[in-house]
Amino acid sequence: MFAGTKVKNPTATREKLIDAATATMRRQGYCATTVDQICVEAGVTKGAFFHYFGSKEDLAVATVEAWCREGVYRxxxxxxxxxxxxxxxxxxxxxxxxxxxxxxxxxxxxxxxxxxxxxxxxxxxxxxxxxxxxxxxxxxxxxxxxxxxxxxxxxxxxxxxxxxxxxxxxxxxxxxxxxxxxxxxxxxxxxxxxxxxxxxxxxxxxxxxxxxxxxxxxxxxxxxxxxxxxxxxxxx
Amino acid sequence: MFAGTKVKNPTATREKLIDAATATMRRQGYCATTVDQICVEAGVTKGAFFHYFGSKEDLAVATVEAWCREGVYRxxxxxxxxxxxxxxxxxxxxxxxxxxxxxxxxxxxxxxxxxxxxxxxxxxxxxxxxxxxxxxxxxxxxxxxxxxxxxxxxxxxxxxxxxxxxxxxxxxxxxxxxxxxxxxxxxxxxxxxxxxxxxxxxxxxxxxxxxxxxxxxxxxxxxxxxxxxxxxxxxx
DNA sequence: GCGAACATACCAACTGGTCGGTATATTCGG
DNA sequence: CCGAATATACCGACCAGTTGGTATGTTCGC
Incomplete structure (x- = not known):
């Protein structure tokens, strides 16, 4: 199987969460964005969420960092x-x-x-x-x-x-x-x-x-x- | 008694709520600001809050309107x-x-x-x-x-x-x-x-x-x- | 005493976060 | 090469606390 098609794909899941958070927070901001909402948008359960990020804020930090990293070079x-x-x-x-x-x-x-x-x-x-x-x-x-x-x-x-x-x-x-x-x-x-x-x-x-x-x-x-x-x- | 010292003072209470909302929302934004928080800061109970404003959003609308009114002329x-x-x-x-x-x-x-x-x-x-x-x-x-x-x-x-x-x-x-x-x-x-x-x-x-x-x-x-x-x- | 102005007790929905459990990879002794 | 042992990835029910909002008083000015 291809690397991207694996059933369990840690990097892809993390990315999906960050992408979902990016989109949702850009629309609604940090506070109004719910952990559940991010999970739904990412097609992932809450368990997965907290497997990768210790808290909502941690996810937000990672998301902003990714935004800056990609953004500056883009x-x-x-x-x-x-x-x-x-x-x-x-x-x-x-x-x-x-x-x-x-x-x-x-x-x-x-x-x-x-x-x-x-x-x-x-x-x-x-x-x-x-x-x-x-x-x-x-x-x-x-x-x-x-x-x-x-x-x-x-x-x-x-x-x-x-x-x-x-x-x-x-x-x-x-x-x-x-x-x-x-x-x-x-x-x-x-x-x-x-x-x-x-x-x-x-x-x-x-x-x-x-x-x-x-x-x-x-x-x-x-x-x-x-x-x-x-x-x-x-x-x- | 003076007008400002009355125990029940509708206009003053409304103002206190709007003032509290202004301060709190300027610090934390709309979403992160809690009705309870506004009530505490205004020294008013929840009952009073919902006596004057039908919802949190109503209060916010009135607050922003007041901000603009006073602000533009100030x-x-x-x-x-x-x-x-x-x-x-x-x-x-x-x-x-x-x-x-x-x-x-x-x-x-x-x-x-x-x-x-x-x-x-x-x-x-x-x-x-x-x-x-x-x-x-x-x-x-x-x-x-x-x-x-x-x-x-x-x-x-x-x-x-x-x-x-x-x-x-x-x-x-x-x-x-x-x-x-x-x-x-x-x-x-x-x-x-x-x-x-x-x-x-x-x-x-x-x-x-x-x-x-x-x-x-x-x-x-x-x-x-x-x-x-x-x-x-x-x-x- | 009557209606407006407040207070208190309360609620259903939702919040971020936890926890026990399962499924899949990876490792490793034989 | 194999199968058990272990580590990682993920699931979803559950929790305590908080949320905006309500229902029902009590109090005060006229």
Whole structure:
């Protein structure tokens, strides 16, 4: 038999539980999600649940960690060697696409969902969320810093601060868009942010008739257009 | 006896319940907040609770509505006749102050808290949150539009879209700041937003030696400095 | 004294979590 | 290679505590 078809398949069961928890908690949040509900959605009994996770919170921790792990790497930044500004643009385009075309997904970030509920609790779950937010911010901050080194800036800015601003804007956009039932709000916000970042670097070459200086690193840099590009990462 | 000292005081009891719900839900969110907990915090029995509110959700609806009502008007915009740009600046300064100096308040917006949890539910509570978010956005949008009419703009923008962006940024900032346990993140974000809005209008008067054109409407326009200003509204 | 404003006792449904048990893999002596 | 021994994966009934909500008082102001 194949490995995936085994009757007893520990890794698959664990994964099913985490997947179910991801979906349910993204919809309803941590508190409103029931252990029984997760079990049903995962097609697993309670016995199995507590065989793998010591508590509901443990499962949530594992779920958030998995979300961050997959999410950060899933973020579609294009090829690693590309110009950081291009990669940033890829990030924006990916986020916009994921918001406008959520498929059957709940249009919410697990991280933001759980963080909102547990932000004032001293528990482990809050820490994991905090780390997750920092991870995304660090990624963006690195790109911004790299872009600063690769391009002349038109207006000085602090990469770290801007990265946090973008993170907050992303989380808030999801919250508002979800509540209003209008993904376009989030898309608009992201477009504004995208334009803002672009504007920080010099789009108009310094002198007239100076189309000479271009993106520093060469290679196949396909700057994505405004139109949607396939599924981008929906992180954090 | 005084009106406030009566043993049975319907309006006061209702208020106590709403106050308790506001505080508790801002800390823990809607789902994690218990009816019993609210009753204890309000110093009231369950009987009284259900005398005034048909259900937990009813109480939440009333609480969110009260939050919006008081919040929108509490937002410290300075005097009504002032220049819209000054009033916008007052708004930013007030928000920054409320974030940096939360006192004993939970550093969270009731609206965002509840909205995050119920964004995917079709219930009445979600609608109230949606309306609340729109109310704040409309307020800011009006100010931006008025500012556009009163001042030359250096860069074209859509007041409505920008207002939604600011709303999302505010909500997201609270979420991130709370989760990271660092109000300065939110304060920084707000400062960036404040600078961004300021930059949209011409800080450099058009021609050299043109210190003539000033804020349009006269009056006592005290542009608040960067330093903190007393409690601002922490809305939405 | 009468209705509104509260208090108390209580309930059915559900919560996260436990526990004894069973079925399947894995190991290992012979 | 085999079959017993043991470890792992999983099941589902069950539990004590909590939940939102109710039914039935009691008390107070007019």
């Amino acid at each position: 973020a579609d930044l294009g090829e690693a060697g590309n110009d950081p500004l291009v990669r940033l643009d890829c990030l924006f385009v990916g986020l916009i696409a994921s918001v406008r075309n959520p498929g059957d997904e709940p249009l919410a970030c697990l991280l933001g969902m759980v963080a909102q509920e547990l932000g004032h609790s001293g528990g482990r779950l809050r820490e994991v969320c905090s780390d997750g937010l920092e991870g995304w911010t660090a990624l963006v901050s690195r790109l911004l810093r790299a872009a600063k080194e690769a391009h002349p800036v038109r207006m000085e800015f602090d990469p770290d601060a801007l990265a946090w601003t973008l993170n907050a804007l992303w989380q808030g956009s999801l919250l508002v868009a979800k509540t209003r039932g209008d993904p376009e709000i989030a898309a608009n916000n992201l477009r504004q942010a995208r334009a803002h970042v672009k504007r920080l670097f010099d789009p108009h070459p310094p002198g007239p008739g100076a189309a000479v200086r271009r993106m520093s690193s060469a290679g196949s840099e396909s700057v994505p257009s405004d139109s949607d590009i396939g599924e981008g990462g929906s992180l954090p | 937002a410290d915009l300075g005097e009504a006749g002032n220049d819209p740009l000054v009033r916008l600046d007052c708004l930013f300064v007030g928000l920054i102050a409320s974030v940096r100096n939360p006192g004993d308040e939970p550093l969270a917006c009731l609206l965002g808290m509840v909205a995050q949890e119920l964004g995917h539910s079709g219930g009445r509570l979600r609608e109230v949150c949606s309306d609340g978010l729109e109310g704040w956005t409309a307020l800011v949008s009006r100010l931006l539009r008025a500012a556009k009419e009163a001042h030359p703009v250096r860069m074209e923008f859509d007041p409505d879209a920008l207002a939604w962006t600011l709303n999302a940024l505010w909500q997201g900032s609270l979420l991130v700041a709370k989760t990271r346990g660092d109000p300065e993140i939110a304060a920084n974000n707000l400062r960036q937003a404040r600078a961004h809005v300021k930059r949209l209008f011409d800080p450099h008067p058009p021609g050299p030696g043109a210190a003539v054109r000033r804020m349009s409407s006269a009056g006592s326009e005290s542009v608040p400095s960067d330093s903190d200003i007393g409690e601002g509204g922490s809305l939405p």
